[in-house]
Amino acid sequence: VSAAKPLMEAKLSSEFRTLTIGELGSVCQSYFKCQQRIELKELLHQLSNVLVRSLPRVDSFVVCAIVKQLRYSASAKEAVPWKIVLDACEPHISRWDAPTAIQLGMLATHVKSYHPRLLDAVARHLVTKLNAIRLKEVAKLLLTLTMFSHEIENESQFYDTIKSDLRSPSRKREIEMYHQSFVTCVWCLAMAGMYSADLIAVALSEDMVRNSVKHQYISYHATALQYSVRIESPTYDGPFLGQQVLDSLYSTRHLTTRCPNWTMQDLSxxxxxxxxxxxxxxxxxxxxxxxxxxxxxxxxxxxxxxxxxxxxxxxxxxxxxxxxxxxxxxxxxxxxxxxxxxxxxxxxxxxxxxxxxxxxxxxxxxxxxxxxxxxxxxxxxxxxxxxxxxxxxxxxxxxxxxxxxx
Known part of the structure; x- marks a missing residue:
């Protein structure tokens, strides 16, 4: 696939006007499933423009597929086309399904483009659908809000609703299967300054962390949560992860720290x-x-x-x-x-x-x-x-x- 990509993208760009918005959504979905970025900037701009022009009549699934591929291919260094897409989509979020709203928030997070009204719309839309969305989508919603330190309307009520959902018996099996997403949720709550001992105890359960190699993907969240609890919630008396477990989580995804000096050759x-x-x-x-x-x-x-x-x-x-x-x-x-x-x-x-x-x-x-x-x-x-x-x-x-x- 990679070898043929330049030819494919050039062909798509030249024939772009002959394709419907639905067909373009299918193309984007195929790219995403193959984990392939769209490298041709002209094609990315064409996709952004046609999506904006097609609103509001375009189907939620198509919006989700295009936005997902834009996120996968986007660079924060070129934020203008993504900003236009995010601004254009914001008024229509309430009509679309939860995954589409999640993907719009993730696009904003990926390119670090702060859109307060869009984040408000995503939060309002999804907080009423918590019982119908997956745990990993709750984690993505919280990441979007807390990475921008976005203060939403009725914030205390919003986070109380989130915490109640995480405590719900209906989430128990999902938390056991996808504990790494639960850790992300609890870390995001900590970022927002909210520490709930019962949720922390489940997030920092050594038995659950040991059961999944997927925890390496959120190694930073687990480590940061543990240190943050020690700093900001000193009365917490539940379990912590042992050093051996923390060390086992470290991977290339986990940021390493160092104290720089002018003798180093690779200073950022x-x-x-x-x-x-x-x-x-x-x-x-x-x-x-x-x-x-x-x-x-x-x-x-x-x-x-x-x-x-x-x-x-x-x-x-x-x-x-x-x-x-x-x-x-x-x-x-x-x-x-x-x-x-x-x-x-x-x-x-x-x-x-x-x-x-x-x-x-x-x-x-x-x-x-x-x-x-x-x-x-x-x-x-x-x-x-x-x-x-x-x-x-x-x-x-x-x-x-x-x-x-x-």
Whole structure:
């Protein structure tokens, strides 16, 4: 199939006008079943345009097939055609079935294009159909909402409905068969700041995790859930996964962590931004600021130090840290305020906007829970760091204002 793809796609593109929207849906479904991306950008644009022009009369199955293949083939670097599709589909979501709504949310997540009204429509549509959709679709819905840290209308009621569904006896057999999807659901609830001991206990059941190799696909979710429970739900007294089980989950899908330095040859753009920020801080305040992997379930380290303030004079000192279940927490010391600088790179924002993604918000929230005063710096603020007062004002604001309610 791969060898013939260029010819097939060129032929499809040249004959595009002769095909009905239903036939194009069948083509997309075939591509998806064969796990083949559409490589020809012109063909992807043609599919996007014809889908938009065909609304609202196009069948839900056809929309689902086309959107699914667009997601499989899409690149976040070229978000414009996908944004047009998502905007055009949003008014019609209530007429379509659950899988179509799920695929639209997943397309938005894949290309990191934040569409609040679309997410509202997907959530409203699916929350009334929970008893008719599969567990893995519930997981995909929650991933879509929490990855964008999207606040929906009647949020508390929405999540209570989700939790009731996960507790339903009718889900028991499905949870046993597809436990990895259940872990994803509980991790997403944790991202939203919701910890339910009974659900966590099932998600972190060693017996259920050992029963499925599919858990490697969600190894990050399982690990992040376990660390997050220790940080944000300290009263939880149920089971945790043992280190041997956690190690068995690690795969190429699981992000590894490291503390970068300028001697490394394969630095990512985000690592370079972090190191430049560290250089600016050390130039201004000396060697006290250092990189530390405070939260082992997040990919990039943060810059940590102690802060002492006298009037508007700021003195930085090295911060003493201790490990609690793999998480580094500040030790109380001589009046210094524990501070962490979190650098938000390009990946922390939705495409083409300054909307901070869910994982970045969770990281800041958890650091504050551990007792750090957090200074958030975005990649586009790096040019301001040379200013004498820019970082000083940030530090003063972080260390002298009241902590937000967590």
């Amino acid at each position: 753009l985000q690592e370079k931004i972090i190191l430049k920020t560290l250089d600016c801080l050390q130039t201004k305040y000396g060697s006290a600021p250092v990189l530390r992997q405070l939260l082992p379930h997040f990919h990039y380290p943060d810059i940590v130090f102690g802060v002492q303030i006298a009037d508007t004079d700021i003195t930085l000192s090295q911060l003493e840290l201790c490990s609690e279940d793999g998480v580094l927490v500040p030790q109380s010391s001589s009046g210094a305020v524990p501070c962490a600088v979190v650098v938000h790179g390009l990946g922390a924002f939705s495409e083409g906007s300054q909307h901070l993604m869910g994982l970045a918000k969770v990281k800041v929230r958890q650091l504050r829970t551990l007792g750090f005063r957090v200074v958030e710096l975005s990649h586009f603020e790096l040019s301001c760091m040379s200013s004498d007062f820019y970082i000083q004002d940030k530090l003063l604001a972080a260390c002298t204002t009241s902590l937000p309610n967590l």
